[in-house]
Amino acid sequence: MVVSAEFLGMLLLITSAAALGLSIVIDVGRVSAEKAREAMAQRTYEKKRAALAEWRQKTERKRVDLTTLQARLTEFNGRRHKTQSELKALEYSKIELVHEVGDADGDPDVYWAQLAVSAEFAELDRKEIVFSRQIWEYRNVVHILANSTDQAHGSLLMAFGKRNGVVTSPVVPLALAPDPTAENGDS
Structure with missing residues (x-):
């Protein structure tokens, strides 16, 4: 092909x-x-x-x-x-710290006062302070055994004086002491 x-x-x-x-x-x-x-x-x-x-x-x-x-x-x-x-x-x-002061001679009455620290407390020398600084963060009261208000006031000033940086409320009979729960507004 x-x-x-x-x-x-x-x-x-x-x-x-x-x-x-x-x-x-x-x-x-x-x-x-x-x-x-x-x-x-x-x-x-x-x-x-x-x-x-x-x-x-x-x-x-x-x-x-x-x-x-x-x-x-x-x-x-x-x-x-x-x-x-x-x-x-x-x-x-x-918390309430209760200090007791006085002698139980005879049949004494019990008086009450509240303790607090003064303004110059922080500046005081440690040896002048009664007890420890920490207890003063709580409410401190004192029960005083005495025969009269004047004797109770004197015992209180001997135990807790201004040189220790402690100030006190007026001394009253224990029966007239204010209720701590009423002071705090509790019922």
Whole structure:
């Protein structure tokens, strides 16, 4: 069989057209794949951008919540400190140290006086202070055994004088002594 030049030309033309078509199909496939990857990358970018915006909103809400909680913590710490101070004051007001002074000769009467520290108490030398400084943080009273108010006052001044940094309330019979719970406003 003899192959003619026209047949060969036609065969070459068809082969070239097929190769060109295949080349176009491959290029279109590459472009389509590239566009698909670009679209996927764009979707991933948009998702991450949306996630970042959501994360920023959550972070802002958490920052506001944290600020609120810090304010509440400060408020509650203040309340706690105030409550502890009030509790300590209440504890100190409920504790009463009773000092007894005088002789039980015969049938003496019992007198009462409250003791407190003077303004210069903090400046006094330690050897001048009666008892320990810590007991003066509590309510201190004295029961005086004496035959008269004047004798009770004298015994009181001998035991707790101004040189010790202690001041006393007026001496009264024990029956007339104020109730410590009434002084604190308790019922």
